Amino acid sequence: MPWPAALNLLAPLAPWFDRMRRDLPWRAHNLDAPHPDPYAVLVSELMLQQTQVATVVPYFNRWLERFPTPQALAEADEDTVHKAWEGLGYYRRARFLKAAAASVAAEGWPEDLEGLTRLPGLGPYSAAAVGAIAFQWPAPALDGNAFRVLARLLLIEGDPKIRAAELRAWLVPALEAHGPSRLTQAIMELGATVCTPTPDCGACPLADACAARRAERTGEIPPAGKRAKPKESSIWLVAMEAEGHLLLHAPAAKGLLAGLWRWPTIDASEGVPQPPLPGSFPMLAWPGWTQVYTHRREAVNPLHLRLNARFQAAGGLRWIPAADLSTLPLGKRDQRLRGLLATPGQTPLEAPDPGALIRACAAPLG
Ligand code: SF4
Known part of the structure; x- marks a missing residue:
């Protein structure tokens, strides 16, 4: 018709x-x-x-x-x-x-x-x-x-x-x-x-x-689209601090995250996290949250790790003076950790091995 x-x-x-x-x-x-x-x-x-x-x-x-x-x-x-x-x-x-x-x-x-x-x-x-x-x-x-x-x-x-x-x-x-x-x-x-x-x-x-x-059909017109089930993941989102500096990924030139600084992350979905070792590097944690993206959901576990000295960072990572942090463009997830750093954290009940975190962010030796 x-x-x-x-x-x-x-x-x-x-x-x-x-x-x-x-x-x-x-x-x-x-x-x-x-x-x-x-x-x-x-x-x-x-x-x-x-x-x-x-x-x-x-x-x-x-x-x-x-x-x-x-x-x-x-x-x-x-x-x-x-x-x-x-x-x-x-x-x-x-x-x-x-x-x-x-x-x-x-x-x-x-x-x-x-x-x-x-x-x-x-x-x-x-x-x-x-x-x-x-x-x-x-x-x-x-x-x-x-x-x-x-x-x-x-x-x-x-x-x-x-x-x-x-x-x-x-x-x-x-x-x-x-x-x-x-x-x-x-x-x-x-x-x-x-x-x-x-x-x-x-x-x-x-x-x-x-x-x-x-026709009393407003509830079914137009039909609801089928949504693909979002992918689930879980990460540690880590602010590493040493000598008044924080470690961040410099912005990529292309892609979805171009232009944005990012905190280092490590996968939290594999391996069983351990209680932090007494006397190891001081760590702080805050309650986590789920970050929802268009096609995925990410369980975010925020952490702050304080080190005695900076190490040689892997390619793409930079030590940024802590005072400059507020001037950097960050995505929503990473802004949230930036905000948390100004609030009291707690000793985490479980945490990844700090050595693994540092190894993930350090330049290869040699
Ligand atoms: S156009 Fe939308 S709001 Fe208006 S009568 Fe039709 S269904 Fe209702």
């Missing part, structure tokens, strides 16, 4: 959004004109990938104060950029944002959607969102929230992502008629606040037209 025209079906969304829109710092006041600061839209879209609005708001405000223009971000050094992103996770986004800013600073903003899609870090969804919100291009931006709203509205069976091309074509006339920026943000807002996984249909401006609501 063909879908009813989006132009009519989505018409109640635009006035609803004008009444109900949340006041977010990257939202323009006038939604009928191009955004006065496309860079602010770009920053918000990159930050909002994988991260909740409430978390993003303070980061966004600080970021714009610190790097107010693409030029300022392009010229900032990597450590400063990573430090400003610290705590948001998925640090690749910070590097993409810097690279995208460098491209805009050098060549200006792209003139079409294809050009936006070529900016680092912008996939089809983010490029369309920036195109619609910053430039008023009628580019349909479909993320998980939008797919959920449209799947219910149109009673799409199965995974709505399979119908992405049809849905994009269906949306274009409505974007043109109701305003690309307004309608794009209205769909996002509805998905984030009303048509959530457990929808509040009584508060929905589309309730009369919604096919899933009429």
Whole structure:
């Protein structure tokens, strides 16, 4: 059955959004004109990938104060950029944002959607969102929230992502008629606040037209995706201190952890840890926690080991003056140990062999 025209079906969304829109710092006041600061839209879209609005708001405000223009971000050094992103996770986004800013600073903003899609870090969804919100291009931006709203509205069976091309074509006339920026943000807002996984249909401006609501199938449309079971691991996360210095891995140039300093770790899932030997190196421990990543869960056991003297560290590890620790960009897990170091720890009930820890971090002899 063909879908009813989006132009009519989505018409109640635009006035609803004008009444109900949340006041977010990257939202323009006038939604009928191009955004006065496309860079602010770009920053918000990159930050909002994988991260909740409430978390993003303070980061966004600080970021714009610190790097107010693409030029300022392009010229900032990597450590400063990573430090400003610290705590948001998925640090690749910070590097993409810097690279995208460098491209805009050098060549200006792209003139079409294809050009936006070529900016680092912008996939089809983010490029369309920036195109619609910053430039008023009628580019349909479909993320998980939008797919959920449209799947219910149109009673799409199965995974709505399979119908992405049809849905994009269906949306274009409505974007043109109701305003690309307004309608794009209205769909996002509805998905984030009303048509959530457990929808509040009584508060929905589309309730009369919604096919899933009429069929009483909102709970099963769209079907929940199957998630792979996360991999489990367990580690000791170790702050080794000697002569006023702490040992950390220097940032990798590439990969998921690029740009971030890291504490040394050793696998805690194999071998039975021993009670610490009396009279050996002093150790402190804190209660552990589970660090949850997209595809894995890591049991983290934090430790502090104080040594009498520094040793020659293995390649990639550096002794950092303890006073500089607060200036280094660290990932979430490693920030947590940094915070714990300022709190009282306890003698661990069990711990890895300090000799094994040192051997794991020392340069080979000879
Ligand atoms: S009526 Fe309910 S299910 Fe349908 S779009 Fe609105 S909130 Fe979503």
